[in-house]
Amino acid sequence: MKILVTGGFGYIGAHFINRLKEHEILVVENFCQGRNNVIEGIQYKEVDIRNKEKLLEVFREFRPDIVVHYAALANVPDSVANPAKYYDTNIIGSLNVLECMREVGCKKIIFSSTAAVYGQSDELINEDHPKNPTSPYGHSKLMFEQILKDYHRAYGISSVSFRYFCASGCDEGGKIGCYHDPETQAIPNLVKTLLGKQEIFNVWGGDFPTPDGTGVRDYIHVNDLADAHILAIKKLEENGCFDYNLGINKGFSVMELIKEAERVTGKKLNYKMSPRRAGDPATIIASSMKAQKELRWTPKYTDIGEIILTDYNFFKTQ
Ligand SMILES: NC(=O)c1ccc[n+]([C@@H]2O[C@H](COP(=O)([O-])OP(=O)(O)OC[C@H]3O[C@@H](n4cnc5c(N)ncnc54)[C@H](O)[C@@H]3O)[C@@H](O)[C@H]2O)c1
Known part of the structure; x- marks a missing residue:
């Protein structure tokens, strides 16, 4: 299977790739956080997901079966001070990813969402819990989850959104x-x-x-996150739009x-x-x-x- 991984040399993406050697992988990175020497032998393209034209060239050449979308800005306090940056990457960049998928007929995506879509709660949070983000970062992730639902209904793109609690x-x-x-x-x-x-x-x-x-x-180990993504590849043999919390x-x-x-x-x-x-x-x-x-x-x-x-x-x- 051909898997395009955005942000694949970041913290969580690199752990996923490390556990997924049997597939053909292409990483798309702008290296604003990721490092390109963490895993040997992985092919990558240095592209910013906000650059739609360049991103489309990569999609046309690689023609992925599935996209695993980690690339994002993810610093909560910074998002409060600089919301524009967060909407630019997490919404416009992510929309570019979806549009490139439509262009090449790729119908499956696994998306890194976050517990920050929920906000404060004293109870254990399940997926039906009210969504009440307390930061632009949380809002950007919740908006993209909605976009995924709309793209499923209109264009048949199936997705798994994982709401990670604290990756650790x-x-x-x-x-x-x-x-x-x-x-x-x-x-x-x-x-x-x-x-x-x-x-x-x-x-x-x-x-x-x-x-x-x-x-x-709730601290969830990155290797456990990686394993959930591998199981999600199987889940996406079904048509649908799924969301899951990942925590302990x-x-x-x-x-x-x-x-x-x-x-x-x-x-x-x-x-x-x-x-x-x-x-x-x-x-x-x-x-x-x-x-x-x-x-x-x-x-x-x-x-x-x-x-x-x-x-x-x-x-x-x-
Ligand atoms: N770390 C956590 O606790 C946590 C919790 C919930 C959700 N998430 C989400 O998981 C995903 C991965 O998080 P992480 O902790 O590995 O972060 P990270 O910063 O280590 O990884 C993100 C990667 O995306 C790349 N990137 C950022 N903007 C890009 C752009 N415009 N174009 C191309 N590449 C770009 C970065 O260089 C980096 O390698 C993010 O979407 C984040 O929002 C993380």
Whole structure:
């Protein structure tokens, strides 16, 4: 099968490709975040998805059977300050991807959506939960999910939208990891501080309505995300427009992450409390039962200490 992967050398895309060697893969990247030396032997084109003309040339030449669409801007606080950038890439760029698919008759797409489409909730969030994004980033992803529904009805393009909760961890081989710059996620910043690669770890917000006042998130390992995408390729043998949450159905506060990271590494973390960041909700925890039932997907990494160690082992080598 010919699979075109946008943003395939970013954090989550690279882990997917690493587990998917038997297919013919073409990565489309502008390298604003991704690195082109993470996985050897993968063909790629340096193209920005906002450049429709160049993108179409790539689609015409490669003629994919399926698109896995990771390329996006994904920094929540930055999206609050600079919404135009986010709508440009996440909506206009993504529409270009769909239009190129129409042009070459490609009828299947797997889309990286996000838990940020839901906003704050104290309950486990299933797919029917009200959508209430708290940032332009979340809005951009929700809008594109709607566009996918419209493209299915009008043009017969089938899709799986995955709403990832907090992507975390790195491949256990220690060779592929997280390359975000700047990094906004808790675990990579935490382990970089433990390793002495940055001076202090910021706990963004100690006054959330949570048991210890810090934000609570559901951390899902990137290799589990990758496995869900592989199962989605099979799911798309059916015609339809599907959405699934991907998380471990359990939340951890930032203070709990710190405790666990100190326990598994035997090191003491230098941290400070800082004000909340714009767009960050207090608590988001998944119910992923739909993906578990319909895709037969089971997350293998459910021990937060083990997840943190995979990050720690990767950043040790950087
Ligand atoms: N990391 C998370 O916790 C998380 C959670 C929910 C959803 N997501 C979504 O998952 C996807 C991948 O996230 P990630 O963490 O791997 O991010 P990432 O930044 O590491 O990967 C995105 C990749 O897309 C590329 N890219 C960005 N804009 C592009 C453009 N205009 N043209 C071509 N390539 C472009 C970047 O160079 C990068 O390699 C994104 O769509 C993101 O919104 C991520």
